Amino acid sequence: MSFFEDFWNIFWWLFCVYAIFAFLWALFMVIGDLFRDHELSGWWKAVWIFFLAFVPFLSLLVYMIARGKGMTKRSMEQARKSQAETDAYIRQVAAASPSEEIAKAKTLMDAGTISAEEFERIKSKAVA
Numbered sequence: 001m002s003f004f005e006d007f008w009n010i011f012w013w014l015f016c017v018y019a020i021f022a023f024l025w026a027l028f029m030v031i032g033d034l035f036r037d038h039e040l041s042g043w044w045k046a047v048w049i050f051f052l053a054f055v056p057f058l059s060l061l062v063y064m065i066a067r068g069k070g071m072t073k074r075s076m077e078q079a080r081k082s083q084a085e086t087d088a089y090i091r092q093v094a095a096a097s098p099s100e101e102i103a104k105a106k107t108l109m110d111a112g113t114i115s116a117e118e119f120e121r122i123k124s125k126a127v128a
Contacts, residue, residue: 027056030063033071036078098126 030052034045051059064071096104105122108114114122 023057023060026060026064027052029071030060033067033074036074037070101126 031049034040034048037045048059048063052063102123105114105119105126109116109119
């Protein structure tokens with residue numbers, strides 16, 4: 001065997017592996033979108049799953065053509081929801097408790113860094 005025959009065999013093998021992974025990724029995206037869609041009835045979901053199981057390539061193409069914009073919309077809604085939940089969790093965890101803020105402000109007032117009026121303002125913000 002020559003170098004070029006081996007090269008094209010390796011190239012063909014890599015292409016096939018890439019195509020299989022791309023197909024599986026698209027298939028799982030479609031299945032995930034089916035279960036994420038609350039407007040589609042259970043019967044239609046079952047029909048799509050049936051066709052994805054027995055005629056996968058054609059069903060995948062038809063689904064992406066027919067419902068592609070909806071897939072994008074639902075995916076963006078899910079991403080926004082996840083981001084909002086993450087941001088809310090970070091704010092909850094990162095925020096100091098009111099008693100900690102008052103204790104820090106009291107330490108600063110005792111050290112003379114802030115005045116009594118500033119301490120009262122910080123305390124009223126922490127309590128509110």
